[in-house]
């Protein structure tokens with residue numbers, strides 16, 4: 001407990017609660033993740049074996065490579081615009097972008113020559129890491145705080161494990177109706193959940209869950225919806241596509257998915273504020289609905305396993321293993337399996353594609369298996 005030390009995030013949150021009352025989850029999450037000094041993402045590189053969690057691009061280079069080839073395919077389908085913005089949201093260490101650019105350079109040099117790379121990132125530590133990782137790409141990326149700052153023109157957006165990090169609200173159905181879940185300060189230190197004394201507005205709740213039984217929890221994320229709306233509106237007016245990859249559910253469903261991860265283990269979200277990664281599952285049905293509502297086409301979501309298999313992960317793993325020693329070859333195979341197998345990341349992670357309005361969904365969302373690997 002650090003309630004006594006005035007310099008910790010716990011003390012800062014207690015001060016805010018003492019001043020203005022309990023915080024909703026979105027406020028709590030955004031302080032924990034983005035507080036200028038002690039925010040989780042502001043002060044560290046959370047990725048990899050020594051950090052708190054590992055992501056698909058950190059598991060295998062094939063992940064970023066296949067996404068790069070997918071982008072090259074989209075550029076062709078867009079009739080090879082002379083310039084195109086390749087935008088990544090929350091690029092972590094820059095690994096996905098670096099692997100994508102390497103694959104693009106070798107498979108589609110003309111596409112490479114037409115690219116401007118944009119990274120939407122709030123963390124100064126990770127911006128620095130991204131600059132280092134992308135040094136060898138030969139391209140100078142542009143950094144932005146918000147997706148709305150990307151200059152006009154044809155664009156492809158990539159987001160892997162970005163939407164899960166954006167703040168959510170939770171509502172619980174009590175005997176007296178839906179109430180927002182709040183974070184309160186415990187007397188002796190630490191935090192606990194409480195419920196707002198006010199009934200939630202119906203318009204703040206997911207329409208599909210209004211009649212969920214007593215005790216149900218509903219999650220919403222205006223922050224995610226705002227980012228998605230910005231991208232969808234842009235795609236409705238200017239040519240482009242977006243690929244959103246994350247853990248989550250295909251259909252809106254009740255349930256508490258708010259989670260904390262520290263040193264590769266699940267932790268308690270209200271403990272160690274600012275020291276654990278806080279996320280929740282992404283409601284893909286809501287994202288797809290908002291895309292449609294703002295003039296973009298939404299394709300999928302399909303599972304990550306299906307997506308990577310259709311794009312040719314197995315062939316690429318075999319070709320990478322070709323000249324490798326047996327130990328490396330078995331690591332390559334194990335990494336590919338981790339990304340695709342239903343028991344590991346293959347089913348939990350989903351891929352949603354947005355495009356400018358089109359009669360023809362891009363592969364592999366057209367459900368025909370298309371191998372993009374060379």
Ligand code: SAH
Nearest residue numbers: 041055090091092120121122123160161165
């Ligand atoms: N895409 C990377 C990293 C995922 S971690 C990978 O797959 O490895 C989440 C990333 O989103 C980090 O880079 C984090 O700093 C960034 N991020 C989190 N919240 C953000 C926000 N509100 N705006 C911009 N970037 C954010």
